[in-house]
Amino acid sequence: MITLFMPDALHALTQLRATDLVDRFVDASAVLPPDWLAMCQQVQDALDDAQRLHVMEEFLEPRWQQCRPSQASLQHRYSDWVAHLTQRAAVSAPGRSLRQVERRIKQWAGLPLRELRIMGRSEEAFYASTTQAAQTADKPDWAQIAADMGYSDQSHLIRTTRRITGFTPEALGKGIQQHESFWAYRLWM
Template sequence: MATLVSPSPRHSRGLIPSGHLWLPRANLSACLRGTMVRSTVGHPLRDEQRINRFPATPLCSLSWWFEGRSEVLVADRPDTLPGLHSPREDYPGRWVLSGPHTRPSTSYCADPTHAMMVMFMPDALHLLTGLEPEALTNRLVDAQTVLPPDWIAMCEAVQHQPDDAARMDCLEAFLEPRWQACRPTQMLQTQRYGDWAMHLAQRAAVSAPGRSLRQLERRIKRWAGLPLRELRGFGKAEQAFFDTIAADARQGTVRWADVAAGAGYSDQAHLCRVTRRITGYAPQALYEGIYGDEAFWAYRLWV
C-alpha cells in the first residue's frame, strides 16, 4: 500500500496539522508523485486561515471532497494573487481533474473540509487515459466529462471508502494493473522534476521516427503539457526548495545567494524572479509563509 509520510513537527503557534502526504507503492512511483490529504474538520479557523495556496506545477491532479467543498479564488489581475475578498468560482464538478499549471493557484474553504488530491505525472496520465495534458494545461475540468467509464467507477468507489488508508488502497488497486499494462519499458523510479524532464527528453528521442528539435519538443509537450524548457525550470525551482529546507535544518538560517547557486540560477535575483512566477512570493516571504501561515499547508507537507 501507499506509504504515509508524517508532516514536519515544526509548526508555528496557531497552525493546525498540515494534513498527510501519501507516497505511492514502489511499482507506481513513476505514475504518481504523491497524494495530499487535508482535513480542517474539528479545527476552528479564522476566515483568512481558510485560504489554500498552491504553486504552479507540471503535475496533473485528481481531487475528491469527502466533507465540505472548496472554491477557486480569482485574482483581479494576472500579476497578483487573490485574497480573502477576491471573486470566487465553484469547482467544475464532483471530482475535478486539473492539468499542469504555469501559474500559482488559490482556493477557499468556507466550511470544514476533508479533501484528497492525487498527483499524477502527466505523461503517466496520458498513457493511462489517452488524455492530452497539453489540452488540460491551466484548466480545471469535471472529471466525469473526460475520464473513461472505469475511472468514474473508481472515483465513486474511492468516495465511499471509510477512511484515507482504504481510499489509497482502492485507488492503487485500480491503478496498478492498468499501469503495468501501459508503462514504458524504460522507467525512471525517482520523480524529482529535473531527472524526470531529462528522462522524458530521452524517451522522446527514441520513441518514434523524427528526431528534429521541433519534433522532440512537440512530442514532449504532447506527453507533459509543457515545453521542455519549462519542465527544466520546475526542476531548478524544486532543487532550490529542498536546498532551502536543508539549509534551514542544518544552520537555522538560509543564504539565498547560496541556494541560487546550488540550484543553478545565475544569481539571487534570478531565483527571486522564478520563485515569484511559480509561487507568487519572493523566497523570503515564501519561507516565512511556510512556517507561519495556515494557507501554505501544501508546502509544509513536502517539508
Template structure:
C-alpha cells in the same frame, strides 16, 4: 523559499502526504489529504495556496467543498479579490498549471488530491495534457467509465487508508500494462524531465530538437524549458530545507547550486511559480494557515 522550522503554534496539522507504492512511483507523485473538520478558521485561514506545477491532479471532497479564487495580490497572502468560481464537478481533474493558484473553502472540509504525472495520465486514459493546461474539469465528463467507477469507490471508502488502497489497486495493473520500456524513475521534476527527453529521443524516428520538444510537450503538456524551470525551483526548495536543518541559508549559494544565474534570477522565478517573493513565501509557510500545502511537502 521555505522558512525556518519556527512555525506558528496555532497552525493546524498540515495534513497527510501519502507516498505511492514503489510500482507506481513513476505514475503517482503523491496524494495530499487535508481535513479541517472540527476546526474553527477565519475566512483568510480557509484559503489554500498552490504553486504552478507540471503535474495533473484528481481531487475528491469527502466533506465540505472548495471554490476557485482569482485575483491574488502578490506578496499579500490573505489579500485575494472576491472573485470566486465553483469547482466544476464532484470530482475535479486539473492539468498542468503554469501559474500559481488559490482556492477557498466555505466551511470545514475533508479532501484528497492525487497528483499524477501527466505522461502517465495520457498513457492510461488517452487524455492529452495540452488540452488540460490551466484548467479545472469535471472528471466525470472526460475520464473513461472505469475511472469514474473508481472515483465512486474512493468516495464511498470508510477512511483515507482504504481510499488510497482502492486507488492504487485500480492504477497498478493499468500502469504496468502501458508504462514505457524506458522507466521514468525520476521522482522529482528535474529527473523526470530528463527521462522524458531520453524517452522522446528513443521513442520514434525523427530526432531533431523540434521533434523531440514536440513529443515532450505532448506527453507533459508543457515545453521542456518550462519543465526545467520548475525542476530548478523544486531543487532550490529542498536545498533550502536541507540548509535550514544545518542552521544557515545562503541564498546566493542556493541559487548557484540549483542552476540559477544569480540570486535575482531565483527571486524572479520564485515569484513566478508561487506568486510570492522568497521572504513573503518564507513567512507565509511559517505563519499562515493557507500555506499548508507547502508545509506538507517539507
C-alpha cells in the same frame, strides 16, 4: 481526497493529453473513461480514507503494471523526471530533431521543455535552501544558492520563484512550515 499523477503517467493510464488540461478545471465526467468514473464513485461512496485508498490502489495497480514504462527513472526529483522525459521523447518516434522532441514533451507534459527545466531548477534551489537551513540553523544564503543553481543573481532566483509559485523563496519556505494551505508544496519534500 486528491490524487496527483505526473503528466506522462496520466497519459499512459487514461490517454488524456496534459496540454488539454493545463490551467483549467475540468469535470471528471467530461474527460475520464467510464471505468475511471466508476472508481471515482466507489471512492466517494467509501466509508473512510483507508477504504478510499484501498479502492484507488486496487484500481490503479493493475493498470499501471500494464502501461508503465519498462525502464522507470530511479530519480525522484522534478529535473530528473524532465531529463528522463526528454530522453524518452528523443527515442520514442520518428523525427528526432530538437523541435520534434520539444513538441512531444509539450504534448506529454502540457508545458514546454524550457518551462519544465525552469521548474526543475527552482525545485533544486528550494531543496538547497532547506538543506542549508537545516545544516546551519540560519536563514538560507539566497545569493549563494542562486549562484550554485545557475541563476544570474539572487533577484533572478526570486523573480523565477515568484513567477512559478506567487511567493518569494523566503515566503514560500515560511508558508510550507507554518500554513496548512501550503500542503501541496509539502508533497515534494
